[in-house]
Amino acid sequence: MAYELFSRRGVRGVGVNELISRSGVAKASFFRHFASKDELVLAFLERRDQQWTVEAIVSEARRKGGTPEEQLLAIFDVFAEWFARDDFEACSFINILLEMGSEHPLGQASIDYLARIRGHVQQLAEEAGLQDTENFSRSWHILMKGSIISAAEGDLAAAGRARQLAGWLIDHHRA
Amino acid sequence: MAYELFSRRGVRGVGVNELISRSGVAKASFFRHFASKDELVLAFLERRDQQWTVEAIVSEARRKGGTPEEQLLAIFDVFAEWFARDDFEACSFINILLEMGSEHPLGQASIDYLARIRGHVQQLAEEAGLQDTENFSRSWHILMKGSIISAAEGDLAAAGRARQLAGWLIDHHRA
DNA sequence: GCTAAACGAGACAGGTTGGTCTGTCTGGGC
DNA sequence: GCCCAGACAGACCAACCTGTCTCGTTTAGC
Numbered sequence: 001m002a003y004e005l006f007s008r009r010g011v012r013g014v015g016v017n018e019l020i021s022r023s024g025v026a027k028a029s030f031f032r033h034f035a036s037k038d039e040l041v042l043a044f045l046e047r048r049d050q051q052w053t054v055e056a057i058v059s060e061a062r063r064k065g066g067t068p069e070e071q072l073l074a075i076f077d078v079f080a081e082w083f084a085r086d087d088f089e090a091c092s093f094i095n096i097l098l099e100m101g102s103e104h105p106l107g108q109a110s111i112d113y114l115a116r117i118r119g120h121v122q123q124l125a126e127e128a129g130l131q132d133t134e135n136f137s138r139s140w141h142i143l144m145k146g147s148i149i150s151a152a153e154g155d156l157a158a159a160g161r162a163r164q165l166a167g168w169l170i171d172h173h174r175a
Numbered sequence: 176m177a178y179e180l181f182s183r184r185g186v187r188g189v190g191v192n193e194l195i196s197r198s199g200v201a202k203a204s205f206f207r208h209f210a211s212k213d214e215l216v217l218a219f220l221e222r223r224d225q226q227w228t229v230e231a232i233v234s235e236a237r238r239k240g241g242t243p244e245e246q247l248l249a250i251f252d253v254f255a256e257w258f259a260r261d262d263f264e265a266c267s268f269i270n271i272l273l274e275m276g277s278e279h280p281l282g283q284a285s286i287d288y289l290a291r292i293r294g295h296v297q298q299l300a301e302e303a304g305l306q307d308t309e310n311f312s313r314s315w316h317i318l319m320k321g322s323i324i325s326a327a328e329g330d331l332a333a334a335g336r337a338r339q340l341a342g343w344l345i346d347h348h349r350a
Numbered sequence: 351g352c353t354a355a356a357c358g359a360g361a362c363a364g365g366t367t368g369g370t371c372t373g374t375c376t377g378g379g380c
Numbered sequence: 381g382c383c384c385a386g387a388c389a390g391a392c393c394a395a396c397c398t399g400t401c402t403c404g405t406t407t408a409g410c
Contacts, residue, residue, distance in 0.1 A: 010274060012187050015397060026358040031399065090273060094324055098270045099185065102327060111328050138325065139336040146321025149269055150313065152277060153286050161314040168343040191368060201388040203371075212368065 003051075006044050007089045010099055011106065016040075041096070041106055048092050049113050056082075058120045068128035069170055072121070075144070076163035083151040083159055090152045093117075094145060117141065130173040139169055178226075181219045182264045185274055186281065191215075216271070216281055223267050224288045231257075233295045243303035244345055247296070250319070251338035258326040258334055265327045268292075269320060292316065305348040314344055 001023050005014045016037050020027050034040045060078050065071030082088060089095075097110040121144075122137035130136055143162040150158035176198050180189045191212050195202050209215045235253050240246030257263060264270075272285040296319075297312035305311055318337040325333035 009276070012274075016399080017397080024358080026356095027360075027399080028401075029357060032356080037398065095273045097327060098265060098273055098324075099187075101184070102329065114328055135336070138330060138333070139340060142321035142325050142333060142337055142340070143317065144321070145324040146317035146319070149272075149320040149324070150317050152272060153289055154277065155313060158313070158317060161310070162317055165314060165317070165340055165344060168347075169340060172343075190366070192366080199388085201386095202369080202390080204387060206369065207386080 002040060003044060003047060006041065007048075007092055008087070011041055011096055012099060038106060042109055045092065045096070045106070045109055045113055049116060052092075053113070053117050053120070057117075062124075068124055072124050072128060072140070072170065073163055073166060075121075076147070076159045076166060079144070079147060079151075079162070080159035083147075083156055088151065091145070091148050094148065114141075117144070125173070128170075129175060130170065131175055132173060136169065136173045140166060143169070177215060178219055178222060181216065182223070182267055183262070185270055186216050187274060213281060217284060220267065220271070220281070220284055220288055224291060227267075228288070228292050228295070232292075237299075243299055247299050247303060247315070247345065248338055248341060250296075251322070251334045251341060254319070254322060254326075254337070255334035258322075258331055263326065266320070266323050269323065289316075292319070300348070303345075304350060305345065306350055307348060311344065311348045315341060318344070 002014075002019050005019065005022075016027075016030065019040070020030050023030075030040075034043065057075060057078055061074040062071050064074035064077060093110040093113045097107045097114070100107040100110075102108070102111060118137045118141045121140050122133045125133040125136050125140075143166050147158040147162035150161075155161075177189075177194050180194065180197075191202075191205065194215070195205050198205075205215075209218070232250060232253055236249040237246050239249035239252060268285040268288045272282045272289070275282040275285075277283070277286060293312045293316045296315050297308045300308040300311050300315075318341050322333040322337035325336075330336075
């Protein structure tokens with residue numbers, strides 16, 4: 001409920017009143033559970049990390065690819081399907097980071113979750129036996145984020161473009 | 176005045192009251208000039224396109240590079256300097272697109288201005304004699320946007336990483 | 351069956367939002 | 381001298397914001 005709303009309209013675009021009236025919960029009950037709206041957003045981000053990053057992207061990519069290298073590239077195949085969905089709403093971590101700024105606690109939390117995504121990539125790179133996985137994962141992440149923004153602009157082929165660049169990046173990090 | 180405020184804090188983060196009290200203009204005068212806040216933002220975006228895209232990035236990159244290919248790569252040298260600034264506030268077009276959504280008029284305008292940026296890249300690619308400049312510029316733009324987000328996260332080396340990927344992209348688009 | 355915690359509904363507070371409207375003042379054309 | 385467009389200052393509006401508080405009612409533990 002709150003999940004979809006925050007995903008689609010951002011943090012500032014959804015008020016607690018709307019959240020409460022839609023969820024059929026009382027305001028007092030809401031604030032008993034979450035000390036503030038920001039804490040709800042924090043819980044949303046955590047769920048997003050689990051549900052989207054881990055389950056929808058990483059696990060799915062691992063399932064799709066045979067070798068670790070293929071699993072890495074499969075990230076962009078998952079992205080391609082994701083970009084094509086009509087309820088595509090970009091990456092909440094990026095959205096909230098840019099919306100709140102890197103100083104804000106929610107921006108900081110978003111940065112942390114983005115770092116976790118990079119961690120997953122680095123893990124896959126390790127498994128693939130690539131070199132310099134720290135820099136590899138950072139470059140890889142640039143492709144992921146860039147393609148997401150391009151998809152938000154309407155470029156449905158963005159995942160394919162990023163995948164091509166990603167292939168060259170793998171080539172240059174092989175032993 | 177409004178320019179810096181919108182750049183740093185986003186559209187929803189700055190109210191008209193603050194704009195007006197800071198600029199020493201009367202509220203009525205403000206609304207005589209701009210029919211709504213959105214129109215002010217539209218004017219801001221146009222100025223951003225001129226001042227930032229055209230003058231700060233494209234012209235500067237053209238000045239820096241000798242050959243057209245070097246000029247293309249110089250975009251990321253300009254980015255490197257830009258990312259290092261302590262008042263770095265990411266790309267207003269991306270910020271506003273994600274903040275308002277692609278349906279909103281301001282989101283649409285942001286998409287248009289991003290397309291203009293891609294047009295500049297395509298123009299440079301033409302001058303460099305590269306092949307398939309349409310797809311080239313779209314891939315290139317992924318690198319630009321991805322590195323900007325990474326810089327917003329705090330990765331100061333993002334421009335360098337993107338530049339490396341960009342080099343490979345050029346290699347694959349040469350005749 | 352009793353107590354106590356949790357519940358939904360919603361009034362309320364204090365502040366901010368985008369936007370309108372009423373004034374008063376000033377500068378230039380005639 | 382007179383007039384009027386446009387400037388400023390700021391009151392004002394309805395709607396919304398986050399967060400608190402008061403109600404009654406429901407539920408759970410013992």
